[in-house]
Amino acid sequence: MTSVPEIRIADDVSIPQLGFGVYQVPPETTEAAVTMALEVGYRHVDTAQMYGNEQGVGDALRASGLSRDEVFVTSKLNNSFHRRDDALREAEKSVERLGGPMDLFLVHWPLPTIDVDYLETWKAMIEIRDAGLTRAIGVSNFQVPHLDRIIAETGVKPAVNQIEVHPYLTNETVRAYNAEQGIATEAWSPIAQGAVLDDPAITAIAERLGRTTAQVTLRWHLQRNDIVFPKSVTRSRVEENFQLFDFELTDADIQAITALNKDERTGPDPDTFDYVPA
Ligand SMILES: NC(=O)C1=CN([C@@H]2O[C@H](COP(=O)(O)OP(=O)(O)OC[C@H]3O[C@@H](n4cnc5c(N)ncnc54)[C@H](OP(=O)(O)O)[C@@H]3O)[C@@H](O)[C@H]2O)C=CC1
Numbered sequence: 001m002t003s004v005p006e007i008r009i010a011d012d013v014s015i016p017q018l019g020f021g022v023y024q025v026p027p028e029t030t031e032a033a034v035t036m037a038l039e040v041g042y043r044h045v046d047t048a049q050m051y052g053n054e055q056g057v058g059d060a061l062r063a064s065g066l067s068r069d070e071v072f073v074t075s076k077l078n079n080s081f082h083r084r085d086d087a088l089r090e091a092e093k094s095v096e097r098l099g100g101p102m103d104l105f106l107v108h109w110p111l112p113t114i115d116v117d118y119l120e121t122w123k124a125m126i127e128i129r130d131a132g133l134t135r136a137i138g139v140s141n142f143q144v145p146h147l148d149r150i151i152a153e154t155g156v157k158p159a160v161n162q163i164e165v166h167p168y169l170t171n172e173t174v175r176a177y178n179a180e181q182g183i184a185t186e187a188w189s190p191i192a193q194g195a196v197l198d199d200p201a202i203t204a205i206a207e208r209l210g211r212t213t214a215q216v217t218l219r220w221h222l223q224r225n226d227i228v229f230p231k232s233v234t235r236s237r238v239e240e241n242f243q244l245f246d247f248e249l250t251d252a253d254i255q256a257i258t259a260l261n262k263d264e265r266t267g268p269d270p271d272t273f274d275y276v277p278a
């Protein structure tokens, strides 16, 4: 079985650096998709209340025969639940759907333009952790000023900051701040939902190494010490995305891929994103 490196993100909490993302996996097929990923060897699943598929993740874990502590599970607080009482209640519901305490629970978006202050939400996350509903807490899509503020006001650093990172959006400012603060960076949409896979520079490296462009891109993330969880519902790709530990990129390869940055987002901008589900 492939051994996936782990990154320590909090006292007594380590996360496998490679996981399986389930954004846009329909609720009715999530159990099958996660079961497939567990069969391939993934031991880290990234879901969210917003995805509507935590139940399917929990069902796959229960059916797997694996003990709960063998699989690292992350979920995220939905944008509608930023008020303290809502956050605590909804974290309990996530725990029920997932079948036990989470390993990592994130504030999904800072929503800086919404009337609930994300500082209230971060304080609620600390309570959620202290109540034992999750082993570690973190944030997602937080920019440097958001991070600065929650750390200054509470003295509690997020274990991770999950942000959009891929060769066309290297997000260096936030990554550097995360590193300086000892916050692990998780790179969402690591292959830009496929947008980087035909890039000529990545293709040239892939051809030289006899790998696919998805594997080269994911390996680039790993060698930059970021945590990734590519999503696929296609078994051959789920397998391909797991075969990353028997080759290496050179420093020159890493620099060439990093140089592809064009600050191009595939998803929303955290400074303006204000979607709150009804
Ligand atoms: N915190 C946040 O705000 C966000 C978090 N995320 C997290 O990050 C995870 C990954 O990001 P996501 O947006 O899903 O995008 P990814 O960058 O993982 O790309 C997923 C897409 O690429 C395809 N794909 C996957 N592997 C391959 C491959 N080897 N070759 C060719 N195509 C491939 C998939 O197709 P198919 O499934 O058809 O095989 C799917 O269309 C999410 O699932 C979620 O967990 C994502 C967005 C925002």
Ligand SMILES: O=C(O)C(=O)[C@@H](O)[C@H](O)C(=O)CO
Pocket (backbone or CB within 6 Å): 023, 048, 050, 108, 267, 268
């Ligand atoms: O996938 C996620 O985690 C997201 O937050 C995205 O779905 C994001 O909300 C989006 O892309 C909305 O269009």
